[in-house]
Every structure is written in C-alpha cells, then in structure tokens.
Amino acid sequence: xxxxxxxxxxxxxxxxxxxxxxxxxxxxxxxxxxxxxEQPEPFLDYKPGQFLTLVMEFEGKEQRRxxxxxxxxxxxxxxxxxxxxxxxxxxxxxxxxxIFPGKTVNVLKPLGHFTTEFHSKNRRHFFLIAGxxxxxxxxxxxxxxxxxxxNSIVTLIYSSRNxxxxxxxxxxxxxxxxxxxxxxxxxxxxQPSSEWTGLKGRLSADLLKELFAKAEYEQRYEExxxxxxxxxIMNTAKEVLKxxxxxxxxxxxxxxxxAAAHQxxxxxxxxxxxxxxxxxxxxxxxGDEHLVTVSPGKTVLESGLSAGLNxxxxxxxxLCTACRGKVxxxxxxxxxxxxxxxxxxxxxxxxxxxxxxxxxxxxxxxx
Numbered sequence: 001x002x003x004x005x006x007x008x009x010x011x012x013x014x015x016x017x018x019x020x021x022x023x024x025x026x027x028x029x030x031x032x033x034x035x036x037x038e039q040p041e042p043f044l045d046y047k048p049g050q051f052l053t054l055v056m057e058f059e060g061k062e063q064r065r066x067x068x069x070x071x072x073x074x075x076x077x078x079x080x081x082x083x084x085x086x087x088x089x090x091x092x093x094x095x096x097x098x099i100f101p102g103k104t105v106n107v108l109k110p111l112g113h114f115t116t117e118f119h120s121k122n123r124r125h126f127f128l129i130a131g132x133x134x135x136x137x138x139x140x141x142x143x144x145x146x147x148x149x150x151n152s153i154v155t156l157i158y159s160s161r162n163x164x165x166x167x168x169x170x171x172x173x174x175x176x177x178x179x180x181x182x183x184x185x186x187x188x189x190x191q192p193s194s195e196w197t198g199l200k201g202r203l204s205a206d207l208l209k210e211l212f213a214k215a216e217y218e219q220r221y222e223e224x225x226x227x228x229x230x231x232x233i234m235n236t237a238k239e240v241l242k243x244x245x246x247x248x249x250x251x252x253x254x255x256x257x258x259a260a261a262h263q264x265x266x267x268x269x270x271x272x273x274x275x276x277x278x279x280x281x282x283x284x285x286x287g288d289e290h291l292v293t294v295s296p297g298k299t300v301l302e303s304g305l306s307a308g309l310n311x312x313x314x315x316x317x318x319l320c321t322a323c324r325g326k327v328x329x330x331x332x333x334x335x336x337x338x339x340x341x342x343x344x345x346x347x348x349x350x351x352x353x354x355x356x357x358x359x360x361x362x363x364x365x366x367x
Contacts, residue, residue: 017055017106020044023078024101028167031085032133033096034070036078037105044079046110048072048118048140049226049254052081053108053314053322058090065091066314066322068137068228068254069110070168072144074118082167084133108314111322113341114254115141116224118148125221126152127212129237131159131203131229135167137254138228146179153181155215159188159203159233163196186211203233208240228254248342255319255338276333279357283325284365285309294357300325300332300364301352311352311366318354323366325352330362 020037028034037044046052051068067081083095099105114137126145130138135158145152160166166187176185188199188207199207225246227237234253241251276296283290283304294303301323304311314322318336327348335354337345352364 016108018044018109019104020052020079020107022099022101022103022105025099028082029084029165031096032082032167033099034080034082035095035099036071036080039078044073044110046073046079047112047115048074048144049115049137050110050112051137051320052079052110053320054081054091055106055108056091056094058094063090064108064314064316066111066320068112068114068140068256070136070139072140072147075143075147082133082136082139084167108312108322111314111320112137112254113321114226114228114252116252118144120148120150122149122152123221124149124152125215125223126154127215127223127225128154128156128158129208129225129227129229129233130156131233132161132165133167134227134229134233134254134256136228138226139168139171141226142175142183146175146182153221154183155211156183156185157188157203157208157211158185159190159229162189162191163193184215203236205236205240208237209244212240212244222250224250224252226252226254228256231255253338276356276358279360279362281330281357282363283309283311284328284363285311286366296356299335299353300350300355300357304352313353316353318351321351323352324349325355325364325366326350328363328365330360331358332356332362332364333358 018040020040022035023038024036026034046069051066053064053066055062055064067083069079070082071080083092085092085096128138128142142154142156145154172185176183186199188203189196190202192200225241227234278293278295281292281294281300283292290307290309292303292307294300301311301313312322314320318334319339321339327350332350332355334350339351340349350364
C-alpha cells in the first residue's frame with residue numbers, strides 16, 4: 001500500500017510538468033540565445049510578458065530557473081525564451097552551449113503579472129524601458145501592442161552595453177520600419193564604439209526626463225509604463241515617474257534579481273539569523289495540513305521541500321510569485337516582496353521562498 005501511494009505522488013509531480021521540444025536555437029549575441037519550442041497539444045496558453053520555469057536535473061538534483069517569454073501568442077507561431085549567460089550560471093551556461101533542436105525540456109505552466117489586457121479599442125502610449133536582457137518580456141508586449149491595439153503607440157527606451165550586445169537588434173529595426181508612425185526605438189549604449197552616433201552613457205534621471213518630454217504625446221493617449229532590467233535603471237525610472245506624479249497603477253516592473261533576497265540567503269548560510277528562531281509552521285497544501293519546523297537558516301519553502309512537500313516554486317528570490325501563499329494566522333518576515341502588489345500584501349499574501357517565521361501560530365495556505 002505504501003509503495004502504491006508513493007508512486008501516485010511521484011506521478012502527480014511528474015504530470016505537473018509540461019514537456020516542450022526545442023524547435024530552434026537562435027544566437028542573438030555572443031552570450032545570449034533564444035530557444036523556440038514546438039507548440040504542444042493543446043497550444044501553450046500564455047500572456048505577453050510572462051515567464052516559463054524550466055525544470056532540469058544537474059548531478060542528480062532537480063533545479064528550476066525562470067526565463068521570460070520573448071514571444072507574443074498573438075504574433076509568433078512558436079513560444080520562445082531568451083537566455084543570457086551569467087557567470088557560473090548553471091542553466092544559462094548549459095542553454096547557451098549545449099541545448100539543441102529536438103531536446104525536450106520540462107517546464108511549469110506560464111506565470112507572471114508583468115502583462116496587461118489588450119483591446120483594439122484602447123488608445124494608449126506604451127513607454128517601455130529595458131536594460132540588457134530585460135528586453136525579453138518587453139519584446140512580447142511590444143509586438144502584441146502593435147498587432148492588437150491599432151490605435152496605440154509605443155516608445156521603447158533600450159539600454160545596452162554596446163552595438164554587439166543589443167538583443168533583437170534586427171527584429172527591432174524591422175518592427176520600427178514597418179510601424180514608423182507607431183513605434184519609436186531609442187537605443188542608449190553605455191560603452192559604444194567610436195562609430196556610434198546615438199545616445200551614450202548611463203541612463204540618468206535627467207536623460208530619462210528629456211526622453212519622456214520629447215516622446216510624441218497627445219492627450220488622447222493613456223500613458224502606461226513597463227520596465228525591466230538592472231536595478232539601477234529601474235530605480236532611476238521609478239524615481240523619475242514618482243517625481244512626474246505618475247499613478248502607480250500605470251507602472252509595471254519585472255525584476256530578474258533581488259539583492260535583498262540574495263543578501264538574506266548569504267546571511268542565513270553564514271549563520272546570521274537576526275533574532276529569527278526555529279518555529280513550527282502549518283502549511284495547507286492541496287487541502288491537507290502539514291506541520292513543518294522552520295529553522296533560522298531556512299525559509300518556509302526550503303523547510304517544506306526538505307519535509308517532502310511538493311510545494312510550488314520557481315525563482316526562490318521573491319520575484320516570480322510561483323510560491324505564493326496566504327497567511328491565515330501568525331506573522332512572517334519576507335526578505336523581498338517586490339513580486340506582490342500592494343493589494344496582495346494587504347490581503348495577507350506572502351512568498352514562501354523568502355518568508356521566515358516571526359511567531360508560533362503561523363498557518364499558511366498555498367493557493
């Protein structure tokens with residue numbers, strides 16, 4: 001009986017993955033590739049700006065990484081993700097060097113709130129701000145606007161290191177030429193060649209204000225802002241938009257890295273607990289209650305996984321919201337909450353991957 005139950009639980013876990021076969025590998029830059037997947041049956045249902053979580057095994061251990069979709073379900077026949085190599089990156093190095101057409105990769109269902117609803121009657125001005133590989137989810141949104149909202153216009157401000165590091169350079173050129181009255185692409189390079197005649201240097205607050213002011217604008221357009229890239233660029237953009245009095249509801253951001261979560265993780269490894277004690281936490285998963293002991297050096301998610309619970313997760317940095325749960329009682333401390341909206345925070349939602357217990361009566365339900 002025990003073996004049958006165990007096998008059924010393993011089957012549930014395996015069946016929660018979606019196998020996608022790599023159709024094409026496109027080299028975008030020296031350190032960046034785009035992987036296009038064959039459409040599964042039924043077709044992959046995703047929204048522009050969302051991400052896929054890849055599940056792979058390295059040295060006998062399951063690992064997960066999230067990568068933004070660069071495609072639009074309304075434009076592109078095949079879904080694709082773009083992966084930039086990072087130093088000592090387990091997934092990024094493998095996907096840049098060893099992945100090949102025909103290879104099948106397990107993924108979790110598309111997730112992410114870095115998107116919006118599109119309608120042909122909308123009349124909006126999309127300000128898209130991207131830095132480096134942050135162009136990836138922006139690309140899917142950009143293409144969707146052009147095809148789904150004929151009355152809307154787009155201004156893309158894209159910062160890269162140099163000409164060779166501009167991801168989707170040819171695609172952007174073609175899109176701008178094909179939509180001269182609706183799409184304006186502004187490149188800004190931090191380390192350009194001597195032949196570069198465009199904007200150069202850091203994307204400062206003054207430069208950003210100037211670009212906003214110069215962007216073609218009419219009162220009939222509703223302005224919306226989407227930003228994705230390094231913290232420096234996004235923090236500058238947020239400060240400028242705050243100074244300009246832009247409503248928070250119009251501002252959308254996506255982060256690939258959390259310095260706060262990384263620091264908390266490093267401190268936990270070093271035994272720096274900042275008063276966090278070992279406590280028992282009740283986790284409600286698929287209707288069943290599980291009592292899990294969360295030690296000072298671990299998060300609720302890490303402790304749940306160690307206890308054998310099949311809890312959902314992806315980035316483990318407090319950004320993707322795959323591990324979202326709702327606190328029914330007690331209090332937790334989150335190392336990072338950028339992935340949650342103000343409404344979600346007010347409603348008691350937390351991200352288990354960065355949550356640490358503060359009280360003894362904590363009960364969290366995974367929704």
